[in-house]
Amino acid sequence: MSEATFDHTGSRAAPDARQAEHDRLPASGRSASAMRARERARNPRFKAKALIPILYILFLLLPIYWLVNMSFKTNQEILSGFSLIPAEPTLRNYQVIFGDPSWYMGYVNSIIYVVLNMVISVSVALPAAYAFSRYRFLGDKHLFFWLLTNRMAPPAVFALPFFQLYSAFGLIDTHIAVALAHCLFNVPLAVWILEGFMSGVPKEIDETAYIDGYSFPKFFFKIFMPLIASGIGVAAFFCFMFSWVELLIARTLTVTEAKPIAAIMTRTVSASGLDWGVLAAAGALTIVPGAIVIWFVRNYIAKGFALGRV
Amino acid sequence: MARISLDHLRHAYTPGLAEAGIYALREVDHVFEDGGAYALLGPSGCGKTTLLNIMSGLLTPSEGHVRFDETDVTMLSPEARNIAQVFQFPVIYDTMTVAENLAFPLKNRRVPKDEIQRRVADMLGRLGMTQKGKRKARGLTADEKQKISLGRGLIRSDVAAILFDEPLTVIDPHMKWQLRSELKALHKEFAMTMVYVTHDQTEALTFADKVVVMYEGEVVQIGTPEELFERPQHTFVGYFIGSPGMNVLPCALESGEAVVSGQRLRLPAHFGPAGGQMAQGRRIELGIRPEFVSLVPRGEGLPVTIERVEDVGSEKIVRARLGDLPVSAIVKEDASLPAEADIAFAPHALNLYSDSRLVDTTPGAARATASGRTA
Amino acid sequence: MDKTFNNRAWFLVLPVLVIVAFSAVIPLMTVVNYSVQDTFGNNQFFWAGTDWFTDILTSARFHDALIRNLIFSGIILAIEIPLGILVALAMPKKGVWVSVCLVLMALPLLIPWNVVGTIWQVFARTDIGLLGATVAGLGIDYNYVQDPLDAWITVVVMDVWHWTSLVALLCYAGLVSIPDAYYQAAKIDGASRLAVFRYIQLPKMGRVLLIAVLLRFMDSFMIYTEPFVVTGGGPGNSTTFLSIDLVKMAVGQFDLGPAAAMSLIYFLIILLLSWVFYTVMTNVGADKAPRTGGEA
Numbered sequence: 008m009s010e011a012t013f014d015h016t017g018s019r020a021a022p023d024a025r026q027a028e029h030d031r032l033p034a035s036g037r038s039a040s041a042m043r044a045r046e047r048a049r050n051p052r053f054k055a056k057a058l059i060p061i062l063y064i065l066f067l068l069l070p071i072y073w074l075v076n077m078s079f080k081t082n083q084e085i086l087s088g089f090s091l092i093p094a095e096p097t098l099r100n101y102q103v104i105f106g107d108p109s110w111y112m113g114y115v116n117s118i119i120y121v122v123l124n125m126v127i128s129v130s131v132a133l134p135a136a137y138a139f140s141r142y143r144f145l146g147d148k149h150l151f152f153w154l155l156t157n158r159m160a161p162p163a164v165f166a167l168p169f170f171q172l173y174s175a176f177g178l179i180d181t182h183i184a185v186a187l188a189h190c191l192f193n194v195p196l197a198v199w200i201l202e203g204f205m206s207g208v209p210k211e212i213d214e215t216a217y218i219d220g221y222s223f224p225k226f227f228f229k230i231f232m233p234l235i236a237s238g239i240g241v242a243a244f245f246c247f248m249f250s251w252v253e254l255l256i257a258r259t260l261t262v263t264e265a266k267p268i269a270a271i272m273t274r275t276v277s278a279s280g281l282d283w284g285v286l287a288a289a290g291a292l293t294i295v296p297g298a299i300v301i302w303f304v305r306n307y308i309a310k311g312f313a314l315g316r317v
Numbered sequence: 318m319a320r321i322s323l324d325h326l327r328h329a330y331t332p333g334l335a336e337a338g339i340y341a342l343r344e345v346d347h348v349f350e351d352g353g354a355y356a357l358l359g360p361s362g363c364g365k366t367t368l369l370n371i372m373s374g375l376l377t378p379s380e381g382h383v384r385f386d387e388t389d390v391t392m393l394s395p396e397a398r399n400i401a402q403v404f405q406f407p408v409i410y411d412t413m414t415v416a417e418n419l420a421f422p423l424k425n426r427r428v429p430k431d432e433i434q435r436r437v438a439d440m441l442g443r444l445g446m447t448q449k450g451k452r453k454a455r456g457l458t459a460d461e462k463q464k465i466s467l468g469r470g471l472i473r474s475d476v477a478a479i480l481f482d483e484p485l486t487v488i489d490p491h492m493k494w495q496l497r498s499e500l501k502a503l504h505k506e507f508a509m510t511m512v513y514v515t516h517d518q519t520e521a522l523t524f525a526d527k528v529v530v531m532y533e534g535e536v537v538q539i540g541t542p543e544e545l546f547e548r549p550q551h552t553f554v555g556y557f558i559g560s561p562g563m564n565v566l567p568c569a570l571e572s573g574e575a576v577v578s579g580q581r582l583r584l585p586a587h588f589g590p591a592g593g594q595m596a597q598g599r600r601i602e603l604g605i606r607p608e609f610v611s612l613v614p615r616g617e618g619l620p621v622t623i624e625r626v627e628d629v630g631s632e633k634i635v636r637a638r639l640g641d642l643p644v645s646a647i648v649k650e651d652a653s654l655p656a657e658a659d660i661a662f663a664p665h666a667l668n669l670y671s672d673s674r675l676v677d678t679t680p681g682a683a684r685a686t687a688s689g690r691t692a
Numbered sequence: 693m694d695k696t697f698n699n700r701a702w703f704l705v706l707p708v709l710v711i712v713a714f715s716a717v718i719p720l721m722t723v724v725n726y727s728v729q730d731t732f733g734n735n736q737f738f739w740a741g742t743d744w745f746t747d748i749l750t751s752a753r754f755h756d757a758l759i760r761n762l763i764f765s766g767i768i769l770a771i772e773i774p775l776g777i778l779v780a781l782a783m784p785k786k787g788v789w790v791s792v793c794l795v796l797m798a799l800p801l802l803i804p805w806n807v808v809g810t811i812w813q814v815f816a817r818t819d820i821g822l823l824g825a826t827v828a829g830l831g832i833d834y835n836y837v838q839d840p841l842d843a844w845i846t847v848v849v850m851d852v853w854h855w856t857s858l859v860a861l862l863c864y865a866g867l868v869s870i871p872d873a874y875y876q877a878a879k880i881d882g883a884s885r886l887a888v889f890r891y892i893q894l895p896k897m898g899r900v901l902l903i904a905v906l907l908r909f910m911d912s913f914m915i916y917t918e919p920f921v922v923t924g925g926g927p928g929n930s931t932t933f934l935s936i937d938l939v940k941m942a943v944g945q946f947d948l949g950p951a952a953a954m955s956l957i958y959f960l961i962i963l964l965l966s967w968v969f970y971t972v973m974t975n976v977g978a979d980k981a982p983r984t985g986g987e988a
Binding site: 022039056057058059060063064066067068069070073074077083085086089091098127130131132134135138139140141142143145147148150151152154155156158159161162163164165166167168169171173180182183187190191194195198220232248251252253254257269270272275283286287290293294295296298302306308309312313314317 | 693695696697698699700701702704705706708709711714715716718719720722723724775778779782784791793794795796797798799800801802803804805806807810811812814815819820822823825853856857858860861862864865866884900903904907913914916917934935936938939942943946951955956958959962963964965967969970973974
Binding site for chain 3: 375
């Protein structure tokens with residue numbers, strides 16, 4: 008029987024006299040203070056436990072703070088004094104970056120190949136992940152394992168052969184070269200993450216859709232993709248991230264036209280007599296994209312890093 | 318073993334909720350006698366699990382006191398209260414064997430080794446799991462796991478009470494009966510106070526000597542299964558217990574007659590004074606179990622339109638409409654159903670409710686046999 | 693989930709196969725090709741057989757780099773795993789602070805690796821870095837550019853800073869999946885805090901922890917950019933790990949033969965580790981299904 012149909016509007020009345028008297032007191036005052044007192048009695052001591060994450064996060068933020076701090080200082084201040092807060096906050100370092108195409112194009116280059124890579128990785132990984140999560144086929148396990156080995160491959164091993172391969176195709180110093188090269192580890196990553204999410208969707212949904220007369224593409228785009236939308240988001244985020252943080256391959260495959268910001272940064276160290284302020288500003292700016300999107304995937308970070316397996 | 322008294326308990330989950338007047342438990346004042354088997358029955362969200370957790374000490378009530386015998390345990394931890402609890406989902410320690418699981422609470426209380434061994438062996442026997450003592454607990458079936466959780470409570474022979482929080486939820490239907498009868502047998506053997514939370518009336522009525530029905534954070538009735546069936550103290554009890562539930566018909570009282578949907582119904586004599594006392598502005602309802610509604614030829618009762626008849630095997634449930642009010646009646650399977658019929662109510666089984674609560678008419682006026690539908 | 697057997701699923705996998713084959717198989721073939729040949733320049737190659745492999749496997753340089761890398765992985769695992777567990781255990785379980793903690797903790801994971809290097813390179817300098825200046829101010833002789841021990845400490849602390857959050861986040865994900873009833877039952881059973889950790893939290897975190905250990909081991913085994921930026925592999929060769937050595941050999945000295953042979957050996961080690969990882973991962977998936985089915 009359903010509760011919803013039961014009419015209970017009268018149940019609040021309290022015929023009991025003692026109850027009525029009890030109710031005349033403002034409930035809020037009594038309960039709230041009593042609860043606080045009891046809470047204190049039960050957890051008397053300050054929770055020392057809370058110190059651990061606080062100290063840990065402090066440890067994490069301190070170096071980042073130092074970088075940001077430096078990015079607002081002039082080079083003289085960086086080299087001469089030692090201050091926790093910029094004495095004369097300046098935006099000069101940022102102006103240098105945004106005023107010089109050879110600097111800010113680095114960001115544009117990075118973003119171009121990262122987005123290219125993200126689109127390629129996720130779109131080829133989607134059907135493959137579906138196949139792995141729904142079907143058994145000849146060599147499926149070996150293939151899945153082989154993909155993993157590529158995710159685990161040391162970039163150092165591939166740096167030189169990549170250079171020669173893309174030279175042969177005349178692709179050196181193009182965005183697509185870096186985007187394709189990063190597919191080496193990002194496609195397997197996307198397949199594993201998406202497979203993890205897809206396995207969470209009951210197979211009955213597919214079967215019902217086919218019975219209802221959906222074709223495979225129509226089912227996949229209209230029904231299945233919305234169901235694993237969060238998985239697609241997470242996979243895309245992680246492709247973005249791993250492509251963004253990688254430098255060795257990106258630097259090897261580019262000269263000037265597609266050079267990533269992370270590689271341009273090394274220029275300050277070698278050439279123009281160590282412009283610490285600009286270096287710090289450039290570094291601080293590379294943290295921004297990750298910091299912006301991380302909020303949206305905060306509950307899936309662990310799953311993403313563990314290749315969809317948590 | 319102990320008597321558990323709940324003294325004016327109220328609970329809100331946060332001070333903010335208390336200020337807004339949203340209480341999970343509005344006012345509970347009740348005593349669970351030592352050695353009794355009680356069921357806390359109510360729909361989801363009625364506060365029964367909150368109440369159970371307050372008894373076990375997992376929650377501290379916002380107001381009021383919990384006493385075990387004469388000791389005030391309100392602020393004590395579950396461990397200090399010496400209570401056992403079986404949860405909805407079986408809780409076992411995966412990495413331990415069955416025997417180690419049973420020994421765990423004793424070990425934590427520093428019971429001597431040989432005593433632990435003796436009691437574990439004994440408990441394995443009682444649970445019928447002697448063969449499985451050395452097995453890892455991980456691979457067991459849900460009902461075996463639930464038995465181990467129960468065993469971990471029972472093995473401490475001195476527990477004040479054992480509390481069950483819907484313990485049969487994840488058990489296969491065919492194992493439910495068996496586990497429930499094992500529970501009853503263990504209760505007889507150990508004679509502990511047991512409190513069993515459930516939203517399933519069959520479970521509650523078969524397990525318990527006394528059933529505590531909760532509704533919206535309040536206890537609306539405490540009684541034996543028979544009492545709950547015959548004299549629901551609250552329209553909710555009538556509605557919730559029995560299948561189909563009690564018919565609740567809004568009415569007005571006029572000089573010893575009830576006006577239901579425009580029809581006049583002569584009330585039994587003992588209702589007279591009660592009807593007179595009704596204050597204005599109260600919501601008056603008549604309650605009658607479908608078991609006590611009969612179909613009579615037209616002109617002998619209140620005219621109804623029969624909407625459909627459900628055959629449930631040994632009897633038929635007639636769904637009818639009295640004006641715009643739905644009324645159910647239970648009739649014998651072989652009873653003939655006239656196309657045009659009236660309904661009549663057995664006078665002794667009529668209950669009168671004022672603002673959902675039973676109006677105390679002459680007590681003991683109606684004690685008809687409850688036709689066994691309570692079981 | 694019981695899957696149906698259907699070889700047409702290969703068509704769905706085909707795009708991935710093409711892309712990954714292009715970026716993995718062809719380069720790998722190049723490497724194999726180099727590893728068995730020698731050159732005197734001018735694109736003239738000679739068959740060298742397994743000479744390079746013997747050279748590498750017997751070279752003190754490779755052994756040193758391998759041992760350094762193993763020690764490094766050992767140290768960072770010994771620090772990051774317990775620290776990560778500790779942080780995960782101490783993290784709040786509900787409320788807004790959860791999200792704040794998660795986001796702040798994940799921050800180092802999203803920073804480009806060479807920027808991580810740059811941050812620490814600056815942070816640890818005694819003249820302009822907060823850490824270096826503080827340590828020097830305490831009267832400790834600290835210089836990661838010249839002292840191998842200081843260089844090691846800097847690189848290890850940097851890796852702890854960079855990656856401990858990964859362990860913590862994984863453990864946290866394992867911890868929050870434990871139903872409340874377990875803690876309540878443990879309270880009622882009178883379990884101590886240590887027993888709760890030993891018999892509830894650790895077993896439930898077990899699989900996640902294994903994933904964390906393997907991921908951290910493999911990633912630390914391939915570490916390149918961060919220590920390269922900070923120390924450049926120095927002072928001397930004291931922080932030259934496998935990847936740094938490999939790039940030095942291939943790009944710096946253009947010793948293609950030995951570099952290729954080393955790549956393959958390196959890759960085989962990784963392959964072995966991946967296999968362990970894969971076995972663990974697929975077993976996690978297999979165990980998970982009945983577990984959630986039984987308890988959900």
